[in-house]
Amino acid sequence: MANAIALSAKPSPTKRQGSGWQKRISHFVTHFLLMAGSFIAIVPFLWMTSASIMSEGEARSARLIPKQAHFENYLEAWKQANFSEHFKNSVIITVITVSGQVVFCTLAAYAFGRMNFVGKDVIFSLMLMTLMVPEMVVLIPNFLTVTWLGRVGPIPWTDNWPALTIPFMASTVNIFLLRQFFAQIPNDLWDAAQIDGADHLRFLIQIVLPLSKAAIMTVVIFGFIGSWNAFAWPMLVTQKAWQPITIGLNNFLDEAGPKIHLQMAGAVITILPILILYFITQKQFTEGIAHTGLKG
Amino acid sequence: MATTTLDHPQVTSSTQEKKSIFSSRRGRRIRENVTAYLFIAPAVIIIGIFGIMPVAFAIYVSLFQWIIKQKEFLGFGNYTKAIGNLAYVAGFWLALGAIIAAVVFARRLWRIYRQSGQSPWLWIPTGIAGGAAIALLVKFIVAVLPNFLGIADKIRGIAVKTREVYAQLLGEVFSAPEVVTARNWFLLILGLALVLAVIAYFLGGQAARIHGGEYVSYSMLATSMAIIGPLLGWFTYREIVQAYVVAIEAEKSVDIWPQVGTISGGLILLLAAWFVWRSAERADSTKATFIRLAAAAVLIVAGWILIGEVPAAGASGDKDIWKGLQITVWYSVGTVPFELGIGLVLATLLFQEIRGKSIYRMVFFLPYVTPSIASAAIFRVLFSNQPAAPVNSLLTVVGISPFQFLAEPKGVFTVLAQRFGLTDFPSWLAGPSLALVVIMIFNIWTYVGYNTVIYLAGLGSIPKEMYEAAAVDGAGRWSIFRHITFPLLSPTTYFLTLLATIGTFKAFNHIWVLREAAALGNTDTFSVVIFEEMKRNARYGYASALSFVLFGIILTLTLINNRIAREKVFYG
Numbered sequence: 001m002a003n004a005i006a007l008s009a010k011p012s013p014t015k016r017q018g019s020g021w022q023k024r025i026s027h028f029v030t031h032f033l034l035m036a037g038s039f040i041a042i043v044p045f046l047w048m049t050s051a052s053i054m055s056e057g058e059a060r061s062a063r064l065i066p067k068q069a070h071f072e073n074y075l076e077a078w079k080q081a082n083f084s085e086h087f088k089n090s091v092i093i094t095v096i097t098v099s100g101q102v103v104f105c106t107l108a109a110y111a112f113g114r115m116n117f118v119g120k121d122v123i124f125s126l127m128l129m130t131l132m133v134p135e136m137v138v139l140i141p142n143f144l145t146v147t148w149l150g151r152v153g154p155i156p157w158t159d160n161w162p163a164l165t166i167p168f169m170a171s172t173v174n175i176f177l178l179r180q181f182f183a184q185i186p187n188d189l190w191d192a193a194q195i196d197g198a199d200h201l202r203f204l205i206q207i208v209l210p211l212s213k214a215a216i217m218t219v220v221i222f223g224f225i226g227s228w229n230a231f232a233w234p235m236l237v238t239q240k241a242w243q244p245i246t247i248g249l250n251n252f253l254d255e256a257g258p259k260i261h262l263q264m265a266g267a268v269i270t271i272l273p274i275l276i277l278y279f280i281t282q283k284q285f286t287e288g289i290a291h292t293g294l295k296g
Numbered sequence: 297m298a299t300t301t302l303d304h305p306q307v308t309s310s311t312q313e314k315k316s317i318f319s320s321r322r323g324r325r326i327r328e329n330v331t332a333y334l335f336i337a338p339a340v341i342i343i344g345i346f347g348i349m350p351v352a353f354a355i356y357v358s359l360f361q362w363i364i365k366q367k368e369f370l371g372f373g374n375y376t377k378a379i380g381n382l383a384y385v386a387g388f389w390l391a392l393g394a395i396i397a398a399v400v401f402a403r404r405l406w407r408i409y410r411q412s413g414q415s416p417w418l419w420i421p422t423g424i425a426g427g428a429a430i431a432l433l434v435k436f437i438v439a440v441l442p443n444f445l446g447i448a449d450k451i452r453g454i455a456v457k458t459r460e461v462y463a464q465l466l467g468e469v470f471s472a473p474e475v476v477t478a479r480n481w482f483l484l485i486l487g488l489a490l491v492l493a494v495i496a497y498f499l500g501g502q503a504a505r506i507h508g509g510e511y512v513s514y515s516m517l518a519t520s521m522a523i524i525g526p527l528l529g530w531f532t533y534r535e536i537v538q539a540y541v542v543a544i545e546a547e548k549s550v551d552i553w554p555q556v557g558t559i560s561g562g563l564i565l566l567l568a569a570w571f572v573w574r575s576a577e578r579a580d581s582t583k584a585t586f587i588r589l590a591a592a593a594v595l596i597v598a599g600w601i602l603i604g605e606v607p608a609a610g611a612s613g614d615k616d617i618w619k620g621l622q623i624t625v626w627y628s629v630g631t632v633p634f635e636l637g638i639g640l641v642l643a644t645l646l647f648q649e650i651r652g653k654s655i656y657r658m659v660f661f662l663p664y665v666t667p668s669i670a671s672a673a674i675f676r677v678l679f680s681n682q683p684a685a686p687v688n689s690l691l692t693v694v695g696i697s698p699f700q701f702l703a704e705p706k707g708v709f710t711v712l713a714q715r716f717g718l719t720d721f722p723s724w725l726a727g728p729s730l731a732l733v734v735i736m737i738f739n740i741w742t743y744v745g746y747n748t749v750i751y752l753a754g755l756g757s758i759p760k761e762m763y764e765a766a767a768v769d770g771a772g773r774w775s776i777f778r779h780i781t782f783p784l785l786s787p788t789t790y791f792l793t794l795l796a797t798i799g800t801f802k803a804f805n806h807i808w809v810l811r812e813a814a815a816l817g818n819t820d821t822f823s824v825v826i827f828e829e830m831k832r833n834a835r836y837g838y839a840s841a842l843s844f845v846l847f848g849i850i851l852t853l854t855l856i857n858n859r860i861a862r863e864k865v866f867y868g
Binding site for chain 2: 027030031033034037038040041042044045047048051060061062103104105107108110111112115116117118120123126127129130132133134135136137138139140141142143144145147148151152166167169170171172175199200201225228229231232235236246249250253260263264266267270271274275278282283285
């Protein structure tokens with residue numbers, strides 16, 4: 001009885017009827033299982049952090065905690081893997097991509113959500129179809145396209161920022177998400193704004209955007225994660241100059257060979273920005289995921 | 297808020313000025329359209345160039361031998377190389393699908409006519425001409441494309457790129473004789489379609505215009521499908537004939553036709569079994585049992601035919617592909633149920649009044665957000681084959697001797713059997729390689745948190761009254777879960793199953809990091825095989841063909857899943 005009620009989120013009066021020890025056992029089991037789950041989720045990270053400050057010998061032995069913290073490992077990994085270059089690249093790529101995404105997706109989502117125009121449904125469903133296409137299908141044609149654009153256009157696209165950012169500046173998922181959000185904004189606001197002589201752009205910037213901070217934040221967060229974690233495409237279109245941090249880390253894993261402590265220091269450096277972002281925006285994050293069912 | 301911020305004199309005057317131009321209703325509508333198009337333009341252009349167009353472009357590439365540069369036309373060559381004679385079967389079935397789609401669209405048109413009573417004959421010629429124009433546009437693009445791609449090479453040798461050079465090169469592209477013919481035909485039919493549209497618009501009058509748009513679009517779709525279907529069928533037929541010619545010249549025996557026939561027969565029986573099974577639902581109980589038995593018998597026959605024939609037809613294909621497919625299937629089977637099961641358990645546990653709920657949720661979710669390259673790097677060390685590596689030393693503490701883990705190409709069950717002294721373990725029982733099992737563990741570890749969060753959202757949407765009612769009836773915890781929570785979560789479960797399965801077919805990044813030379817070829821899923829073809833061998837045409845095989849598999853899975861979901865999912 002008590003167990004059954006425990007499933008519902010709100011404590012209901014019947015809950016108190018269950019005998020005390022039964023409840024306590026159920027509580028204990030729940031916490032035990034959750035703790036075990038958390039432990040498994042977090043232990044690779046703990047080990048990574050610990051190993052990243054070990055000496056080379058310690059990392060290769062079966063030690064859990066280093067005798068002495070070697071923070072200089074980070075500096076060494078940073079230098080050896082040329083992380084300053086890769087880190088800078090990743091930051092630039094991420095900033096450009098995310099800004100582009102916010103601007104373009106907001107505009108498009110507003111039009112799809114709040115305006116009427118010829119061919120709206122057709123264009124929108126065409127865009128939704130791209131969600132089904134696996135990345136592997138578009139890799140080659142897009143590679144050929146960016147190579148072509150680079151040769152014909154004024155600046156090279158491959159091994160340069162355009163190939164890494166421009167194709168990702170508009171994403172169907174984000175447009176879809178924002179559209180849902182914008183469409184919910186009551187029409188009265190638009191009517192009022194119109195009376196004041198506002199056009200769509202002004203309404204979007206002054207009314208809609210401030211109301212949609214949460215949705216925009218979600219787009220920013222996912223855009224950040226997406227471009228920071230990108231791997232297959234950058235591997236295809238970069239040689240040396242513009243390799244992002246994921247490629248840098250992957251190369252370093254092969255170069256560093258047995259130097260596990262440096263590998264882990266490199267992993268820490270790669271994960272850290274995402275981790276910081278995650279801890280700051282944690283609530284938005286999980287809620288954004290739950291609302292959109294985003295994956296990937 | 298709106299009133300205060302927008303009350304700017306300058307703005308008001310400027311909008312008033314515009315109002316004088318666009319003051320009529322039609323004017324306002326045009327203005328809204330123009331604004332909307334400007335708003336969507338950047339996003340649509342980017343998604344069009346890098347999301348929609350590539351699919352068509354990839355089809356084109358896959359029909360050629362394309363090693364860095366476009367070489368000769370191969371037709372089905374890349375596909376037959378990949379999946380053997382199954383390519384022909386797929387060709388025929390796609391053609392059939394297009395024809396069926398044409399019929400479906402025509403029927404929809406007919407239904408609108410039956411419901412509205414408005415004659416469609418005025419509009420159908422426009423639709424047919426429009427459909428033909430689309431087909432001709434495709435032909436024109438195919439004619440232009442090689443020349444267009446060639447611009448990049450021509451421009452490379454030119455030191456100073458001026459506007460004139462571009463104009464000249466572009467002119468050359470569009471003035472090639474075959475391009476001009478294709479363009480003229482396209483323009484002619486497009487013009488015809490427009491003229492017909494105008495005629496219909498004025499002849500039909502106000503009332504006839506109500507369904508005009510629908511009539512035109514459905515007849516257009518039906519026409520283009522009716523063109524694509526037979527064309528594809530004819531093309532497949534020609535490819536088969538050609539394959540026979542080549543085989544006879546080489547004095548080899550081929551049996552494409554028998555294979556195409558038997559596999560198609562098997563597929564038809566499979567569909568028939570499905571329909572018979574469905575018809576049982578309308579019959580009464582005794583009859584239904586018989587019908588179901590009959591369906592099952594047909595199903596067995598169909599399955600027997602397909603299981604016998606499909607591997608034989610695919611045998612001439614690429615061995616790496618079949619291996620990759622097999623590994624991918626192992627990978628799906630070994631991850632999806634666990635991922636979802638653990639996620640559901642954790643979500644149910646979290647969906648209570650407990651302390652630290654948000655902290656648990658945050659921690660579970662952590663693996664999902666970390667860059668998979670970095671987390672895979674951690675697993676690479678954790679599960680390395682060194683005896684002193686973390687997992688191995690943990691096993692040593694418990695008294696188990698270390699495993700090779702990521703460097704183990706042997707099947708997991710073989711490895712375990714060897715531990716128990718069974719040396720002659722049957723190879724068909726070997727299971728996925730131990731290295732792949734480690735990758736599966738990584739996958740489960742990564743995605744459990746994601747599934748937990750989605751399940752939590754699903755649990756939150758179940759009405760509380762359900763639980764209260766069940767509790768009043770005296771239902772226990774398990775029976776509430778079995779009869780209320782689980783059925784009401786079925787939409788979430790289906791959604792997650794589909795996403796997770798497709799995810800395993802797309803999986804790339806972490807496998808790329810976790811694959812080791814010692815276990816090479818035993819951890820490469822389909823996506824990795826494709827990427828190898830692309831990156832290392834630079835065989836773009838072949839890799840494109842492979843990626844379409846992958847796409848086909850994913851689409852089929854999605855369709856089957858949607859079908860099942862439509863019948864079985866309970867939407868409370």
